[in-house]
Amino acid sequence: xxxxxxxxxxxxxxxxxxxxxxxxxxxxxxxxxxxxxxxxxxxxxxxxxxxxxxxxxxxxxxxxxxxxxxxxxxxxxxxxxxxxxxxxxxxxxxxxxxxxxxxxxxxxxxxxxxxxxxxxxxxxxxxxxxxxxxxxxxxxxxxxxxxxxxxxxxxxxxxxxxxxxxxxxxxxxxxxxxxxxxxxxxxxxxxxxxxxxxxxxxxxxxxxxxxxxxxxxxxxxxxxxxxxxxxxxxxxxxxxxxxxxxxxxxxxxxxxxxxxxxxxxxxxxxxxxxxxxxxxxxxxxxxxxxxxxxxxxxxxxxxxxxxxxxxxxxxxxxxxxxxxxxxxxxxxxxxxxxxxxxxxxxxxxxxxxxxxxxxxxxxxxxxxxxxxxxxxxxxxxxxxxxxxxxxxxxxxxxxxxxxxxxxxxxxxxxxxxxxxxxxxxxxxxxxxxxxxxxxxxxxxxxxxxxxxxxxxxxxxxxxxxxxxxxxxxxxxxxxxxxxxxxxxxxxxxxxxxxxxxxxxxxxxxxxxxxxxxxxxxxxxxxxxxxxxxxxxxxxxxxxxxxxxxxxxxxxxxxxxxxxxxxxxxxxxxxxxxxxxxxxxxxxxxxxxxxxxxxxxxxxxxxxxxxxxxxxxxxxxxxxxxxxxxxxxxxxxxxxxxxxxxxxxxxxxxxxxxxxxxxxxxxxxxxxxxxxxxxxxxxxxxxxxxxxxxxxxxxxxxxxxxxxxxxxxxxxxxxxxxxxxxxx
Amino acid sequence: xxxxxxxxxxxxxxxxxxxxxxxxxxxxxxxxxxxxxxxxxxxxxxxxxxxxxxxxxxxxxxxxxxxxxxxxxxxxxxxxxxxxxxxxxxxxxxxx
Numbered sequence: 058x059x060x061x062x063x064x065x066x067x068x069x070x071x072x073x074x075x076x077x078x079x080x081x082x083x084x085x086x087x088x089x090x091x092x093x094x095x096x097x098x099x100x101x102x103x104x105x106x107x108x109x110x111x112x113x114x115x116x117x118x119x120x121x122x123x124x125x126x127x128x129x130x131x132x133x134x135x136x137x138x139x140x141x142x143x144x145x146x147x148x149x150x151x152x153x154x155x156x157x158x159x160x161x162x163x164x165x166x167x168x169x170x171x172x173x174x175x176x177x178x179x180x181x182x183x184x185x186x187x188x189x190x191x192x193x194x195x196x197x198x199x200x201x202x203x204x205x206x207x208x209x210x211x212x213x214x215x216x217x218x219x220x221x222x223x224x225x226x227x228x229x230x231x232x233x234x235x236x237x238x239x240x241x242x243x244x245x246x247x248x249x250x251x252x253x254x255x256x257x258x259x260x261x262x263x264x265x266x267x268x269x270x271x272x273x274x275x276x277x278x279x280x281x282x283x284x285x286x287x288x289x290x291x292x293x294x295x296x297x298x299x300x301x302x303x304x305x306x307x308x309x310x311x312x313x314x315x316x317x318x319x320x321x322x323x324x325x326x327x328x329x330x331x332x333x334x335x336x337x338x339x340x341x342x343x344x345x346x347x348x349x350x351x352x353x354x355x356x357x358x359x360x361x362x363x364x365x366x367x368x369x370x371x372x373x374x375x376x377x378x379x380x381x382x383x384x385x386x387x388x389x390x391x392x393x394x395x396x397x398x399x400x401x402x403x404x405x406x407x408x409x410x411x412x413x414x415x416x417x418x419x420x421x422x423x424x425x426x427x428x429x430x431x432x433x434x435x436x437x438x439x440x441x442x443x444x445x446x447x448x449x450x451x452x453x454x455x456x457x458x459x460x461x462x463x464x465x466x467x468x469x470x471x472x473x474x475x476x477x478x479x480x481x482x483x484x485x486x487x488x489x490x491x492x493x494x495x496x497x498x499x500x501x502x503x504x505x506x507x508x509x510x511x512x513x514x515x516x517x518x519x520x521x522x523x524x525x526x527x528x529x530x531x532x533x534x535x536x537x538x539x540x541x542x543x544x545x546x547x548x549x550x551x552x553x554x555x556x557x558x559x560x561x562x563x564x565x566x567x568x569x570x571x572x573x574x575x576x577x578x579x580x581x582x583x584x585x586x587x588x589x590x591x592x593x594x595x596x597x598x599x600x601x602x603x604x605x606x607x608x609x610x611x612x613x614x615x616x617x618x619x620x621x622x623x624x625x626x627x628x629x630x631x632x633x634x635x636x637x638x639x640x641x642x643x644x645x646x647x648x649x650x651x652x653x654x655x656x657x658x659x660x661x662x663x664x665x666x667x668x669x670x671x672x673x674x675x676x677x678x679x680x681x682x683x684x685x686x687x688x689x690x691x692x693x694x695x696x697x698x699x700x701x702x703x704x705x706x707x708x709x710x711x712x713x714x715x716x717x718x719x720x721x722x723x724x725x726x727x728x729x730x731x732x733x734x735x736x737x738x739x740x741x742x743x744x745x746x747x748x749x750x751x752x753x754x755x756x757x758x759x760x761x762x763x764x765x766x767x768x769x770x771x772x773x774x775x776x777x778x779x780x781x782x783x784x
Numbered sequence: 785x786x787x788x789x790x791x792x793x794x795x796x797x798x799x800x801x802x803x804x805x806x807x808x809x810x811x812x813x814x815x816x817x818x819x820x821x822x823x824x825x826x827x828x829x830x831x832x833x834x835x836x837x838x839x840x841x842x843x844x845x846x847x848x849x850x851x852x853x854x855x856x857x858x859x860x861x862x863x864x865x866x867x868x869x870x871x872x873x874x875x876x877x878x879x880x
Binding site for chain 2: 435
């Protein structure tokens, strides 16, 4: 997969000249625009944004009120009125041209962290796919009366030398439209990179859709006045959305609230919670998205002490959480405070935040912070150290109802997959999605879907692993011909996350360089293919350890759309018998993997691998792998083998159709039902054998085999594309 | 809640097989025990009310035991970074 570099100034990626000029003009225009009532020498405007005390952004009405209050003062001295400038912090977005940048500027407003961050999206055809993230952890801010400049060095999720970010934002009053932010990348030595002009999008760093459902009998929390009981911050009325707004996250209610009818004694389990989420969360999808579900429930099987849980830890995680009111349902101030705390806390887990005292369990770990006055601590665990009192009373008395700074930095500026719901697993930074090209598209109007599944279901170590790939066409369009969906044609790529912790982007040992063979696929058409993925050109044997492997595939459609498949997993069982161990030893070699990839070979360079397949077939015929070894040997026997000798002579071994049929017949007969090898491989075996008979002039036998394959495919309701291929 | 005995399986569990025994007899077993760090718990083992005897927890080829008398008990097992279990009284307070 070709991966361009968004920070470099590629000719094709650079902004169009007219846009670039427009951007510069926009900046210049703001430079030249007199701020009518501003005093350039006044500290509030000239001394820089970082010297202003943090205060909420003023609305136009609030400013007018301030102006009016001044005019009513008795001494009517002609004091110049300084209009507040608009805060620069917030979220900006560049046009969707090649790469689209969502940029977050965090230099003023509430709790400014002096950071920049951004996510790149690759726009290709009808798909927009996440590319990578960057964060500038510390910035230098300089400001003139008309311009703020923010400079710093970025950490990136991809490799680039263009790491120096220089962001400029015109300063305007709150009555003027929010200006665009321009980011220019360069190397540390000053070589210019790409430039993006990003229009202002929101004062929030992130926007998340929140859906809250409520179990029957539960009165869902709405808000709490933090001044009701002693606390460490200013009194204000906070809802869950308000708590997140203070963190810079806009929580948008989906408006699809459900009342979930359960019996009065209902007790939730994590499994039933997940099922409820899948059923009731109107935005639920098995993909990463800034959408989250919160259930207000009564009780959980873990007991009355459980106030809440982020239960979603299967598949793509962190999309749902629940709070339990059993012990805190009465509407006392203390209960309302705890309800607010629990809701915000559980949603914090959905943002991939760990408890303050569990940070060491994260991947990678961080030191615990038991003295943190944060939503993510336990009040009773609060331990500020230094002899200061700890525990619940001390915590609540000092708690300002906020995340701590490191958590705030994560929520606002963490790399996208570390934050987004359905991104990296809870507490984990390493996952398949890290690899470029296999992230879920955020926009997909391609009308194509890629589905994958693994056969066999639970292979024992050494059994060849086959991936079934299906392209589902939801709208009539050109796609690649079915056979070209095999990874060896490179239009489909497969990534495998292995239990040892690495990710293999599969490189088939044999690649077919072919011109795209495109066909018009009708609405609803399905193009399936199966591919052996057990052996790789770069890493050799892929599935050589017992454990769970996660697999995803991507397909580059003719219009450039990047279609990402579902994620599937396969658990490779450890060998439990001596026979299984022997089979694993025989088949998990480079030569055996290559012979399986080639579906057999007479090459003397692969003699050891070929012998391994023969031993498995003859000595371990009951082992599941034996069907695959017979398949390879049968295919190989059914075709001639041409060998170029050292002296230049060519030696041809003729096809042995009888031996081929004997072997392939065993495979086919063992696989007509639900057992054995996958159906597509069965059809392939029969078709291959048919072609061999045809080449030998036995048309009748060839036709009979084709008919057998076709009837079998029809009985299994295979799609038209498969039936067509069987003639 | 009279005499209820609970054993919290806490932090550090990752696809572990756990066995709980009372006076040497197996009373609970589970495979695939994994900590959910949103609550710091992998599970709660509930034993019959008012049991007494030597309670033993086995995990990762190690065992920890304690003597319990009839009555209410809440115990907790956490695995340290090396995987060694630690058995103690469960801390008070809600979890979330």
